[in-house]
Amino acid sequence: MDDAVRYSLLSPGKRVRPRLCLAATRAAGGDPERALPAAAALEMIHAFSLVHDDLPALDDDDLRRGRPASHVRYGEAVAVLAGDALLNAAYSHVIRHLAEPADVKLAVLAELSGGVAAMIDGQYLDVTAAAPSEDDLARLHRLKTGALIEASVACGLWVAGLPPDDQGPYRRFAAELGLLFQIVDDVLDDGTDGEPSYVTLLGRDRAREMVHESHQRALELLAAIDGDRSQLAELTELIARRSA
Amino acid sequence: MDDAVRYSLLSPGKRVRPRLCLAATRAAGGDPERALPAAAALEMIHAFSLVHDDLPALDDDDLRRGRPASHVRYGEAVAVLAGDALLNAAYSHVIRHLAEPADVKLAVLAELSGGVAAMIDGQYLDVTAAAPSEDDLARLHRLKTGALIEASVACGLWVAGLPPDDQGPYRRFAAELGLLFQIVDDVLDDGTDGEPSYVTLLGRDRAREMVHESHQRALELLAAIDGDRSQLAELTELIARRSA
Incomplete structure (x- = not known):
């Protein structure tokens, strides 16, 4: 079982969520090293979601990050359990x-x-919704991708000891980053996997414009954060300009 | 999604785990009402395990508690997500x-x-192990069933504020109860589902003897517990004498 768990957890990836968590801890004046267990948990959650989403009954993807998906490598039963x-x-x-304190x-x-x-909930909408409107798609993306991106930043803030009243600017930035992440995904995918996306719904050109607009908004929201924003800025560029 | 979650969580069942949790809280001198959230969580965990175990790739059971399994009722994708x-x-x-305090x-x-x-881990052994020995079977049962039975009792003890040093007698009782639960399961199943069991491994008569022996040990371990044991005793009888 450990084998299957490690296979999916340690497969090549950008580690966006754990890096966001550590970068948020730093920006909020905390010690990123203390946030490592939370960062690792975020990557475990991401890996769990990929393993189950790839199952034949869900997205039925045989490849993940250029390697056989968990269910291809270990069989479906073990993939369910590994997730x-x-x-x-x-x-x-x-x-x-x-x-940290309790x-x-x-x-x-x-x-x-x-x-x-x-x-x-987002994945449920994804596998059950027939023809989503633009609003449905925004909601689906917010749930399926945005919520964990925001949680990644928020976990870092808690570890840094930032009180809830001061977390607003970070959370608004994180919400935009989640949207940016998903539109970029849609543009890179270019509507080829048949899933509802901004490209299939609004066309390639409009989706590219939306990447640009969201990127600009993310940078503005980032500028509203007080603290060492350097790593958050790097991750914003990584997300906006990624090519895979 | 809520539908599918409720369908499996609220299906008819004996609620052994939550009742054990509440009974342990009472025995340890706590207020069972305070343990309700933990008790509910234990039933959610049990329901999660049934939904995923019933999937075609795992045990492939179409019926659960006399009703269609989740994947039969809602489809495999939703069953994975509901679990x-x-x-x-x-x-x-x-x-x-x-x-409770943090x-x-x-x-x-x-x-x-x-x-x-x-x-x-237990379910993993179950789906991957070919021909288990008696020792393998004991380990598999301890993992697959015993650990959550013990956790059910332990959750109740924490809520009652019983310090770890005083939890030993309860935990020993719970471990025996988990074993009893599983041997009874094997006897009731009578080797018909083709899974490794004490009946297929040791024969029906020896398995019945083991029920009796384990029941006696459970009663002795229960007698070593100081406190109101009435509900724990009822649950022990329920487990020893159940017929489905």
């Missing part, structure tokens, strides 16, 4: 290894569970 | 609704995550 184990390990890891741990756990719940 | 949602909701429910909440969360991890 379950990854989700559970995310909680377990924070419960056992985050060296109330901070609980705040981080609440962010994770909110992000996961939204992500599953 | 995921149930596991996540278990954590979320305790994080949000258990009205350290008690974290202890409960740690019990849940340990129980779930063992359960998934």
Whole structure:
């Protein structure tokens, strides 16, 4: 089982969510090293979602990050269980290894569970919705991708000890970043996988414009954050300009 | 999605795990009402495991508790997601609704995550092990069933405020109860589902003897517990004498 869990968790990836978590901790004046258990949990949650989404009954993707998907490599039964184990390990890891006061741990756990719940709701919409409108698509993306991106930033803020009242600018930036991430995804995919996307709904040109607009908004929202924004800025560029 | 989650969570069942949790809280001198969020989480975890275990790629069971399994009723994609949602909701429910000090909440969360991890490991052994020995079977049962039964009792103890040093007698009782539960399961199933069991491995007569022996040990271990044991005794009888 460990094999299958490691295969999906340690496969090549950009580690956007854990890096956002660490970058947010730094920006909010905390020690990123203390956020590592939360960052690892975020990557476990991301890996869990990929393993289950790739299953034949869901998106039926045989390739993930250029390698055979978990169910191709280990069989469907083990892929279901490996996904379950990854989700559970995310909680377990924070419960056992985050060296913060109990109330901070609980705040981080609440962010994770909110992000996961939204992500599953989004995937449900994705597999059941027939012909989404632009509004449906925005909602689906916010749930499926945006919520965990926002949770990634928020986990970093809790570890840095930033009070909820001061988290607003970060959360607004993170919400935009989640949208940017998803539009870029749609543009890169170019409507080829048959899933509802801004490209299939609004056309390639409009989707490219939307990337530009969202990127600009993200930069403006980033500028409203007080603190060392350098790593958050790097990640914004990585997301806006990624090519795979 | 809520539909599919409710369908599996609220289907007819004996609610052994939540009842054990509440009974343990009472025995340890706590207020069972305070343990309700933990009890609900245990049933969510149990429901999650049934939904995923029933999937075609795993045990391929079309019926669960006399009704169509989740994947038969809602399709495989939704069943995978409903299982995921149930596991996540278990954590979320305790994080949000258990009205205990943060350290008690974290202890409960740690019990849940340990129980779930063992359960998934057990199910992995079950779907991958070819011909288990008696020792393998004991280990598989301990992981797949015993760990969550023990966690159910332990969650109740944490809510009652029983210190770890005083939890030993309860945990030993719970471990035996988990074994009893599984041997009874094997006897009731009578080897018909083709899964490794004490009946297929040791024969029907020996398995029946083992039920009796385990029941006696459970009663002896129960007698070593100081406190109001009445509900724990009722549940022991329910488990030993159940017929479905």
